Amino acid sequence: IAGITQAPTSQILAAGRRMTLRCTQDMRHNAMYWYRQDLGLGLRLIHYSNTAGTTGKGEVPDGYSVSRANTDDFPLTLASAVPSQTSVYFCASSDFAGGLNEQFFGPGTRLTVL
Amino acid sequence: AQSVTQLDSQVPVFEEAPVELRCNYSSSVSVYLFWYVQYPNQGLQLLLKYLSGSTLVESINGFEAEFNKSQTSFHLRKPSVHISDTAEYFCAVTSNSGYSTLTFGKGTMLLVSP
Numbered sequence: 001i002a003g004i005t006q007a008p009t010s011q012i013l014a015a016g017r018r019m020t021l022r023c024t025q026d027m028r029h030n031a032m033y034w035y036r037q038d039l040g041l042g043l044r045l046i047h048y049s050n051t052a053g054t055t056g057k058g059e060v061p062d063g064y065s066v067s068r069a070n071t072d073d074f075p076l077t078l079a080s081a082v083p084s085q086t087s088v089y090f091c092a093s094s095d096f097a098g099g100l101n102e103q104f105f106g107p108g109t110r111l112t113v114l
Numbered sequence: 115a116q117s118v119t120q121l122d123s124q125v126p127v128f129e130e131a132p133v134e135l136r137c138n139y140s141s142s143v144s145v146y147l148f149w150y151v152q153y154p155n156q157g158l159q160l161l162l163k164y165l166s167g168s169t170l171v172e173s174i175n176g177f178e179a180e181f182n183k184s185q186t187s188f189h190l191r192k193p194s195v196h197i198s199d200t201a202e203y204f205c206a207v208t209s210n211s212g213y214s215t216l217t218f219g220k221g222t223m224l225l226v227s228p
Contacts, residue, residue, distance in 0.1 A: 004157075033215070040123070042204060042220035043158070050213050058215065090157055097213040100146045100165055105157030 002026050004106035006091050012112045013081050021076040021109050023091030029104070031097040032074040034058075034066060036087040037108075043090065049074055050097035081113045116141035116207045118219035126225045129197055135190040135222045137179075137205030147188040148206040148216070149179055158204060164188065175199075200226045 007022045025032065030051045035043040035058075045058030049068040063085060065077045074093075078085055089109045094101040121136045139145060146165050150158040162173040169181040179190045188205060205219040 035218075040220060042120075043218040045215055045217075048215060092157075098208070100163075100208060100210065102160045102163070103158075103216065105159070107155075107157050 003104060004091055004093060006089075006106040006109050008109060009107070010110040010112075012114065013078075015082055015113055016080050019078045019081055019111070021078075021089055021091075021111070023074045023076070023106060024072050025074075025091075025093045025104075026072065027093060027104065028071060029093035029095055030071070031094045031101070032068065033092040033094075033103065034064070034074070034076045035090045035092065036060065036085075037090060038087050046076065046089075048097075081111075083113045085111065086113045087111060116143075116145060116209055116217050118205050118207050118217055120205055120219035120222050122222050123220065124223045124225065126227065127195055129226055129228050130194045132193050133191065133195050133199075133224065135203050135205075135224065137188045137190065137219060139186050139188065139205070139207045141186075141207060141209060143209045143211060145207050145209055147179075147181060148208075149173075149177070149188075149190050150204045150206060150218075152202045152204065152221075154201070161190075161203070195224070195226050197226050197228065199224060 004025045033048045034046040047066040049055045091106040092103040094103045117140045119138045148163045149161040151161045164181045172178045206216045
């Protein structure tokens with residue numbers, strides 16, 4: 001039982017480089033989410049997808065893009081990384097869209113932008 | 115829009131002592147409330163939730179939280195903590211309308227020492 005997998009586990013990236021964080025779930029959940037976690041700021045929603053083929057912007061979407069071509073995968077792309085994007089990134093999923101549904105989280109990707 | 119305030123960034127306690135982690139929320143509509151827990155180097159896991167009905171909700175590992183609408187609070191309590199409860203705890207809120215997303219507090223680090 002895998003649940004949600006994220007790759008890579010960690011990455012050091014030069015500023016200006018393009019980077020895609022991968023997220024895959026095997027629970028056939030409709031909704032998926034990307035958060036970033038920063039010390040003292042908690043978790044902030046970057047982008048979400050209520051169902052395959054749709055995406056929406058969260059609280060801090062600038063500098064990030066997502067796609068949802070199928071149910072299982074929800075990659076997050078940094079087109080041109082900047083040091084302020086240094087963070088721990090968590091992917092999550094839930095049965096259905098709507099905050100009342102329990103979200104299941106992946107193990108996270110620790111990204112450092114130099 | 116809704117927001118969550120966790121008043122304490124860190125709470126140190128001794129093993130077997132009681133603990134209360136405070137959470138206050140702000141919203142113009144009815145809400146659902148959650149506590150998530152993050153153990154070191156892991157993703158978040160749902161601890162307990164209030165959707166409707168009894169205002170006192172419990173988790174399987176001895177935590178409980180009480181929804182207090184008049185005080186807009188959802189404090190988390192445990193009468194006797196264990197070393198293994200050391201973790202970061204996040205309060206989260208969502209509105210009960212449509213496909214609303216979760217808003218997390220900044221987290222409270224519970225440090226249990228022998």
